[in-house]
Amino acid sequence: NAGVTQTPKFRILKIGQSMTLQCTQDMNHNYMYWYRQDPGMGLKLIYYSVGAGITDKGEVPNGYNVSRSTTEDFPLRLELAAPSQTSVYFCASSLGTGRQNIQYFGAGTRLSVL
């Protein structure tokens, strides 16, 4: 099993450019999440999804959009990149509720906006 796969691993954007961070999981998990990790701040939840076609905002959704057309994929879109979006982005997935709520993380995407 590949688990949670994120692409790209690194990206440099210019201010105002757009891009999509890809995330796919092969564990047939219902729940998927996008986090950003800033130094000393831990992980902050951007968006999450409880199943195909259902998404909701997390703590820090401004400047981002998501979609969930399939169980496997949960792309994160940055429409107008800003320096404040320089961060490491992690995608995660989990099977469901209770004892199945163990989140498995991808390797991350390091994004710099200059």
Add this chain to the structure above:
Amino acid sequence: AQSVSQHNHHVILSEAASLELGCNYSYGGTVNLFWYVQYPGQHLQLLLKYFSGDPLVKGIKGFEAEFIKSKFSFNLRKPSVQWSDTAEYFCAVKGGLRAAGNKLTFGGGTRVLVKP
């Protein structure tokens, strides 16, 4: 909104020393508790978890954590660290049986450096 506090941002210790990392959370109801570890250049991996039952939880690589409900704490311990334990450690909490989306709230992380 619930919050998770990790008191130490950086810890430096020598091999064979004992390690204890503090974690406190603010949610007053039923919680699920987790410790994740991030080795340099790698993604987060689950160290251990608590859902219910015995408040002393054992995880991988010799780590354990104790849930003390009255103190809203879930401290991580290892009796004797190795150089390979150099990593960043994150405490996370899911508050409530029906927390929307089973969302986790993470602490700010503790960077641990073990000197050989």
